[in-house]
Amino acid sequence: xxxxxxxxxxxxxxxxxxxxxxxxxxxxxxxxxxxxxxxxxxxxxxxxxxxxxxxxxxxxxxxxxxxxxxxxxxxxxxxxxxxxxxxxxxxxxxxxxxxxxxxxxxxxxxxxxxxxxxxxxxxxxxxxxxxxxxxxxxxxxxxxxxxxxxxxxxxxxxxxxxxxxxxxxxxxxxxxxxxxxxxxxxxxxxxxxxxxxxxxxxxxxxxxxxxxxxxxxxxxxxxxxxxxxxxxxxxxxxxxxxxxxxxxxxxxxxxxxxxxx
Numbered sequence: 046x047x048x049x050x051x052x053x054x055x056x057x058x059x060x061x062x063x064x065x066x067x068x069x070x071x072x073x074x075x076x077x078x079x080x081x082x083x084x085x086x087x088x089x090x091x092x093x094x095x096x097x098x099x100x101x102x103x104x105x106x107x108x109x110x111x112x113x114x115x116x117x118x119x120x121x122x123x124x125x126x127x128x129x130x131x132x133x134x135x136x137x138x139x140x141x142x143x144x145x146x147x148x149x150x151x152x153x154x155x156x157x158x159x160x161x162x163x164x165x166x167x168x169x170x171x172x173x174x175x176x177x178x179x180x181x182x183x184x185x186x187x188x189x190x191x192x193x194x195x196x197x198x199x200x201x202x203x204x205x206x207x208x209x210x211x212x213x214x215x216x217x218x219x220x221x222x223x224x225x226x227x228x229x230x231x232x233x234x235x236x237x238x239x240x241x242x243x244x245x246x247x248x249x250x251x252x253x254x255x256x257x258x259x260x261x262x263x264x265x266x267x268x269x270x271x272x273x274x275x276x277x278x279x280x281x282x283x284x285x286x287x288x289x290x291x292x293x294x295x296x297x298x299x300x301x302x303x304x305x306x
Contacts, residue, residue, distance in 0.1 A: 054116030077161030144257020146220030187218035221246035225297035
């Protein structure tokens with residue numbers, strides 16, 4: 046009976062759906078996290094009567110055929126890259142991007158990763174780094190004698206030094222945008238890698254066309270909507286139960302056949 050296998054694919058699909066939803070809920074407080082959504086496709090079909098075939102030697106055409114679907118499969122898990130809320134932290138090295146763009150991070154392997162998590166600090170050398178100590182590119186060092194640091198909307202890092210009236214420009218942040226943000230590969234720790242699907246990073250200063258502005262003293266919160274996720278979770282649970290009932294019914298039908306004499 047095909048229904049056993051078909052319902053089995055349905056249960057597996059809803060299991061994947063619940064796993065995606067649970068990851069969204071688990072990351073509802075993760076800085077810069079973008080919620081994800083599972084998408085599904087139907088599987089191949091078996092033709093019992095092919096649509097459009099001739100039903101007689103006089104050339105009669107079947108107006109509709111008979112196809113039986115073989116279930117469902119996971120097609121993709123999309124990242125929903127809408128802007129999260131901006132939360133004020135009053136930490137002068139916390140940065141948020143209002144609009145499009147990612148900060149660049151140099152990994153210990155030398156690879157360049159991208160993140161929306163602007164929870165930054167200073168290394169022992171005075172360079173701006175992530176919470177894991179990875180260098181934030183283009184690599185800006187804050188003078189040890191700086192009394193205050195201001196980062197404006199264009200990403201310019203201005204250090205106030207003793208004895209100087211005007212603040213000193215010690216560097217400028219850069220942001221990266223992609224033709225297809227959904228094509229970025231998540232590697233954990235709020236970091237993403239570019240892939241052939243995302244396209245090459247396009248770098249520019251914040252505020253340039255297509256690039257969002259930088260806000261100092263803010264971080265971007267997760268864009269997970271808890272009410273929506275709970276609703277989706279209940280729907281997935283009910284769909285899982287319905288597929289399990291199909292398997293139970295199919296098993297009872299097979300039992301009926303086996304008891305026939």
